[in-house]
Amino acid sequence: MKKKINLLIVKASPNSDGCGNKIMLELERFVKKELNCKVSIFDQQKESLRRNEKYQMICDGKKMESKFEKKLMACDGIILLSPVYLKQAPGEFKITLDQFAYRMNEFPLIGKKMVSFVYCDTNGAKELNQYYKNIFSSAGVEFVGTCDYYRAFQSLDENMSIFKEDIQTMYRYIRNDVFHISDGQERLFQIYKEVIQKEQEKGIEVHRHKRWNLLNQYDSLYDYVKSTM
Ligand SMILES: Cc1cc2nc3c(=O)[nH]c(=O)nc-3n(C[C@H](O)[C@H](O)[C@H](O)COP(=O)(O)O)c2cc1C
Structure with a gap:
């Protein structure tokens, strides 16, 4: 039996009771009840900011996994909600x-899917x-959909039903192991490959x-992802 799909909801808003919170709660219910998936949440509002300390760790070149990185790496798909x-x-x-930027040219999120609601x-x-x-695709993600919602002109319900x-x-x-790699991602792979080889030489x-x-x-x-399935 296939294991339960794990979807990560990322709430980028630092606000505790704003629009993002309402959307997050509705989507959490939807993903659990309608899709029967496991849900994990990264809520920016719950995170403390200690920028200097964390940057220091990256600059030292040590392995540093933030909570965000751990959650990203553990999920099958990402639902980003951002104001x-x-x-x-x-x-x-x-x-x-920024704390995840040090991994950007390793395709750390290859094989994962993403949708975003801004x-x-x-x-x-x-x-x-x-x-x-742009940034998540260059980290390897496959974008399945994006929704742009303008509160002054549009209805939240309509946008939410399209986003669902x-x-x-x-x-x-995810369930059927369907994946697509864009031409841009393949080009980036060849560019990084060359850079890495030069560094190693x-x-x-x-x-x-x-x-x-x-x-x-x-x-x-494409060959890499195929080999992991
Ligand atoms: C600091 C700040 C800057 C904002 N800048 C913009 C903006 O550039 N364009 C816009 O259309 N709305 C802007 N807004 C409105 C927010 O995008 C909107 O109120 C959103 O629903 C806030 O979501 P949240 O409550 O989940 O944080 C801004 C709001 C804040 C608090």
Whole structure:
């Protein structure tokens, strides 16, 4: 019997009782009851900020796994809920993302699926969704759907029902081992591969080489993912 699918809900808002909280609670119920999945939650509001300390650990080159990273690595699919703050990601959440940046050229999230719901009052949702798509795709994620919600002009219920369909599609892809690698991800794989080889020829040692000792054995990301199934 296949194990229960584990979906991670990421609430990027640092606000405890705002729009993001309401959406998170509804989607948690939906994923548990309708899809019968295991749900884990990363709620930015519950995280303390100790930026300097954590950056120090990354700069030292030591292995540092934040709670965000642990949850990302353990899940099959990610549901990102993010408000727009001054046309960008909320500052606190950006710090969370920065703490994961040291793994960005290792394709750490390859094989995982993602959907994102970005909401704002009047402007910035589409652009911020594009930003999330760029950074998470370069970490290996396959985007199944994105929803831009403008609170001043649109209905939450309509956007939520479209987004739930995206979540259902993501669930089906995971359950049936369906995956797609984009041309951009394959190009990035070849670029990183070349950079890593050059670093190794020069005797430069960095933590990402450990991961690349495995990835280097494959001609493409597609071949790598296929081998893991
Ligand atoms: C600091 C801050 C900056 C904001 N900047 C924008 C913005 O640039 N564009 C916009 O349309 N709405 C902006 N908003 C409105 C929020 O996106 C909107 O109220 C959202 O629902 C807040 O979600 P939350 O309660 O889950 O944090 C901003 C709100 C805050 C608190």
